[in-house]
Amino acid sequence: MKEFDKAWKLSQVASYLGGNLVGDPERLVLGVASPEEATSKHICVLWEKKSFKELKEDVPVVVPFNWLGPNRVGVEVKDPKLAFVKLLSLFEEPRAAKGEIHPTAVVFDGARVHPRAYVGPLCVVGEGADIAADAVLEAQVFVGKNVHIGEGTVIEPHATIYHDVALGKRCLIHAGVSLGGEGFGFYSVNGKLIKIPQVGGVVIGDDVEIGALTSIDRGTIGNTYIGPGTKIGDCVHIGHNAKIGANCILVAMTGIAGSAVIEDNVIMAAQSGVKDHARIGKGAIIAAKSGVTKDIPPGKIVSGFPARDHREELKIQALTQRLPEMYERLLRLERLCKGVEGEDEEGNSSKAN
Known part of the structure; x- marks a missing residue:
């Protein structure tokens, strides 16, 4: 399980999520974990009772209100799924440093690169292009003529x-x-x-x-x-x-x-x-x-x-699955009708008056 350089106190996590803190406010959290990989150093977000009951008591958790007893540590919130999304952002890897054009990048005359933008290794920025503040171009990004990259936009390699x-x-x-x-x-x-x-x-x-x-x-x-x-x-x-x-x-x-x-x-x-x-x-x-x-x-x-x-499509699919059965029924009906009509083996009718 990955641990990050920055640790968060449980009280900070509770404040960030707008939840109810239960347990030691100074408890440090080093990352987010799944129920299968959770340790006492990480926090686990749960919204199903089954997973909560199977988790070790020393693992900090984020759960719905009124789930935590006296032996549990964690944060109670209204919507744990939304809390999960927000919590991951605390441990997201930082983007490349701002305000730099890598020496191997090619920036054509007439291009505008904001002082807070980052242009990574082997990028090409064409004539008339405009790279706004806090934009990030990772390695080997090609930007053609008269392209505008908006503020805070991130473009990954290649x-x-x-x-x-x-x-x-x-x-x-x-x-x-x-x-x-x-x-x-x-x-x-x-x-x-x-x-x-x-x-x-x-x-x-x-x-x-x-x-x-x-x-x-x-x-x-x-x-x-x-x-x-x-x-x-x-x-x-x-x-x-x-x-x-x-x-x-x-x-x-x-x-x-x-x-x-x-x-x-x-x-x-x-x-x-x-x-x-x-x-x-x-x-x-x-x-x-x-x-x-x-x-x-x-x-x-x-x-x-x-x-x-x-x-309608579901009905069609259901009927399609029954085609073999319906085909057999059709054959039986066909044989029955032939018997009533009195057809011989060659299909010649011999119906009596």
């Missing part, structure tokens, strides 16, 4: 930010992401594919997180847009001129074709997809491996291919 991309504040771009690459656009003339120039850009709102190896294409004309607060998983593809609303969740390996519109608060589960120009309404949920081929109304839950109402 990400590629092509020209004319604007990133908002406090975004997190994971390793290997491609932003602003050419969209997949071709026009067929006499069987020959002619490339359609892609001259637009990408605009990404504040507080967006983009997972490793995800690609977001620039617009053919105009911009591909990602709304504020949206979280995108690993290996997602978003095509040119797609519009993604605020606070959406796009889980790993989701695919969104060009010019599709995803309204606010939509959830697209793993390996789901949407065709070009389709619209998914606000708050809709697209189940895993579903294929959206037409517009989806707001708040709808859909699944399957083509994606349909989730309850």
Whole structure:
């Protein structure tokens, strides 16, 4: 179990979480642990009684109110799941030092790097790019011409930010992401594919997180847009001129074709997809491996291919599992009907008058 350089007193943890302290306020906590790995040096967050009862008494815990008896040490809170998220931030690894451009980085003339920004080893910052305060570019990040990196945004190693991309504040771009690459656009003339120039850009709102190896294409004309607060998983593809609303969740390996519109608060589960120009309404949920081929109304839950109402899809799946049984019943009915009709082995009717 990992221990961190900075220890927190239990009283500090309780104050930070806004909870009720039980036990020694000077007790030191060196990290967060799972129930299976917890020791007396770490704190464990629990929201199920079974795990709480099985945990050793000397392990500090964060639990719901009124769970801690006289022999327990920890913090009682209203929402332990939310407390877990907050608690992890106390022990999060610090980012690279601010206010530095590594000697191996290449910053072109005309680029603007704020004095509090960090540009790591072997990064490239193109002409006209603007890196705002407290932004962090880890090793080998490519930033093209006229790119804007917002305040506090972090870009992990090997990400590629092509020209004319604007990133908002406090975004997190994971390793290997491609932003602003050419969209997949071709026009067929006499069987020959002619490339359609892609001259637009990408605009990404504040507080967006983009997972490793995800690609977001620039617009053919105009911009591909990602709304504020949206979280995108690993290996997602978003095509040119797609519009993604605020606070959406796009889980790993989701695919969104060009010019599709995803309204606010939509959830697209793993390996789901949407065709070009389709619209998914606000708050809709697209189940895993579903294929959206037409517009989806707001708040709808859909699944399957083509994606349909989730309850209807479940009925279809249930019936599909019964096909062997239904097939046998059909054969029996067919044999029974043949007997009534008096068909011979060759299927010739011999029904009596």
